[in-house]
Amino acid sequence: MRYGQAPEVLRDIDLRLTPGSFHFLTGASGAGKSSLLKLIYIAAKPSGGHLRIFDHDILTTPRTELPFLRRRIGVVFQEFHLLDHLTAFDNVALPLRIVGQKLEQYQSDVIELLDWVGLGERLWAYPPTLSGGEKQRLSIARAVVTKPDILLADEPTGNVDHAMALRILRLLVELNRMGTTVVIASHDQDLVARSGMPVLHLEHGRLSTQPAAAPRQFPDDFDTFPQTGIL
Amino acid sequence: MTAVEDRGPDPAASILPAQDGRDLGLVFTVAVLSFLACIAVIAALAADRAAQGWARQLSDSATIQVRPLGGETGPEAAARAAEAVAGVKGVAEARAMDRKSAEALLEPWLGKGNIPADLPLPQLVTVDLTPDHPASVADLNRALAAAHVSAAVDDHSRWMADVRTSGNVVRLSAAIACLLIATAAGSVVAFATRQGLAARRDVVEVLHLCGAEDQFVARLFQMRFAALATRASAYGALAAAAVGAILRLTGGTDGFSPALPIAWTDLLACLAAPALGAVVAALSARSVAMAILREQV
Ligand SMILES: Nc1ncnc2c1ncn2[C@@H]1O[C@H](COP(=O)(O)OP(=O)(O)O)[C@@H](O)[C@H]1O
Ligand SMILES: [Mg+2]
Numbered sequence A: 001m002r003y004g005q006a007p008e009v010l011r012d013i014d015l016r017l018t019p020g021s022f023h024f025l026t027g028a029s030g031a032g033k034s035s036l037l038k039l040i041y042i043a044a045k046p047s048g049g050h051l052r053i054f055d056h057d058i059l060t061t062p063r064t065e066l067p068f069l070r071r072r073i074g075v076v077f078q079e080f081h082l083l084d085h086l087t088a089f090d091n092v093a094l095p096l097r098i099v100g101q102k103l104e105q106y107q108s109d110v111i112e113l114l115d116w117v118g119l120g121e122r123l124w125a126y127p128p129t130l131s132g133g134e135k136q137r138l139s140i141a142r143a144v145v146t147k148p149d150i151l152l153a154d155e156p157t158g159n160v161d162h163a164m165a166l167r168i169l170r171l172l173v174e175l176n177r178m179g180t181t182v183v184i185a186s187h188d189q190d191l192v193a194r195s196g197m198p199v200l201h202l203e204h205g206r207l208s209t210q211p212a213a214a215p216r217q218f219p220d221d222f223d224t225f226p227q228t229g230i231l
Numbered sequence B: 001m002t003a004v005e006d007r008g009p010d011p012a013a014s015i016l017p018a019q020d021g022r023d024l025g026l027v028f029t030v031a032v033l034s035f036l037a038c039i040a041v042i043a044a045l046a047a048d049r050a051a052q053g054w055a056r057q058l059s060d061s062a063t064i065q066v067r068p069l070g071g072e073t074g075p076e077a078a079a080r081a082a083e084a085v086a087g088v089k090g091v092a093e094a095r096a097m098d099r100k101s102a103e104a105l106l107e108p109w110l111g112k113g114n115i116p117a118d119l120p121l122p123q124l125v126t127v128d129l130t131p132d133h134p135a136s137v138a139d140l141n142r143a144l145a146a147a148h149v150s151a152a153v154d155d156h157s158r159w160m161a162d163v164r165t166s167g168n169v170v171r172l173s174a175a176i177a178c179l180l181i182a183t184a185a186g187s188v189v190a191f192a193t194r195q196g197l198a199a200r201r202d203v204v205e206v207l208h209l210c211g212a213e214d215q216f217v218a219r220l221f222q223m224r225f226a227a228l229a230t231r232a233s234a235y236g237a238l239a240a241a242a243v244g245a246i247l248r249l250t251g252g253t254d255g256f257s258p259a260l261p262i263a264w265t266d267l268l269a270c271l272a273a274p275a276l277g278a279v280v281a282a283l284s285a286r287s288v289a290m291a292i293l294r295e296q297v
Helices: A033-040 A062-072 A090-098 A103-116 A132-144 A164-176 A191-197 A220-223 B023-059 B074-086 B098-112 B137-146 B159-197 B201-209 B213-251 B264-294
Strands: A022-026 A075-076 A150-154 A181-185 A199-203 A204-209 B061-067 B091-096 B122-130 B150-154
Touching: A022 A033, A022 A191, A033 A150, A033 A181, A062 B201, A090 A103, A090 A132, A090 B201, A103 A132, A103 A150, A132 A150, A132 A164, A150 A164, A164 A181, A164 A191, A164 B159, A164 B201, B023 B061, B023 B159, B023 B264, B061 B137, B074 B091, B074 B122, B074 B137, B091 B201, B137 B150, B159 B201, B159 B264, B201 B213, B213 B264
Parallel strands: A022 A181, A022 A199, A075 A150, A150 A181
Antiparallel strands: A199 A204, B061 B122, B061 B150, B091 B122
């Protein structure tokens, strides 16, 4: 793919995401991680080749059908893209309001989800008053509230300290265990290595795959993260 | 879920950020347009009423101009003519106009006391017709001929046509004015929608990526501008109704009222403005928003 007339930022990409898989997407800054994710969450179209999402060829799918594909993909944006004039609660409720749910339908789900990401006490706070880690978790809550089939997270641990990074990673692994296909873009080599998860590596616009490495080296309490019934 | 801050869930929480003060200019513009449209309609209704009044007066009467034959004075001929047509079916009353009345008709043009006593004035007979089955010009001519009176009958049909034409012109002008005003209102709303979409590109992008259809996004702008236009049109309509009421109250018989007889019911036309404004704004905002959104990925 390319931006306007600029040179291609991604080429010869051959990637197939198996449902239920978990991948890290690594590469230096500017390698094209965000661009690849954008292709997958249909915010950009490839300048060549084929892109099939949920068995729909994106280049030929009518524009009016794309929203229904996007609803099956949750995205944690690098810059969050939270709406500053809405409370944490209303930010998370947004995808549900878009699909036409009423307050009575989504209220308890949204509150439970915000509880799960540790924002149970910040329900009515506005994003500008939240810390980086809180915004990150709010953004994750919004991405998963519709129970998407795929979750894409762009540098979800980029703005937080190590303890918070682990906490966020746990949330994402937990989601994967519940069946969600997860792709996490990150340049935090240490975190990626410690997780032992399969890695997709971008360099010079090309993608290489590294299978799952050593067994997980997360802290002991990692597996005891509380289960939740809503997802 | 413990310490809840000062507010709870707000099902109406506006997905578009609240007004930015930028909308003030739009409110003012739409209010002015609504005011002008209401004034145009009120004026048209009143003018129509005036035209109908004139038309009724004209159609209910005829004028006969009598030419005295040799050996007969003007008033004598006029009296004979009046007598001749008075019996015709469809005539309610026929009166020879005396010199004083004829002079009174000329006064506005020549001035009081400026009419020389020997100025030859036309001998006129005014005929009131029965409104249901008015006598035709032919009926009157036949009666006059039978009585050997030389006269020309004017049933005012020429004036009637003029009155009717001017009534149509007023109506058409008001309709065109309203159409132009609606178009102008639509254009300013279209412009504001384009601006709003550009200013809120971030929000629109988030909505799209969260799976919103174009209709969902367009509806947000449609609702916002419909609400704004309803409010603004109501202001304009209220102002127009106030002006109409003042004209109605101060018009009097010597004021505007004879020319522009505003009725209280005319002011009811203003009630339609908010709804029409909302419809125009909604249609305009929706079509512009849909067109712009279709251009995006
Ligand atoms: N919106 C854009 N317009 C033009 N070029 C862009 C845009 N976004 C990214 N790029 C370019 O594409 C390349 C890859 O960027 P990106 O996908 O953001 O990389 P990463 O997320 O790995 O840091 C960079 O060279 C960047 O400058
Ligand atoms: Mg990036």
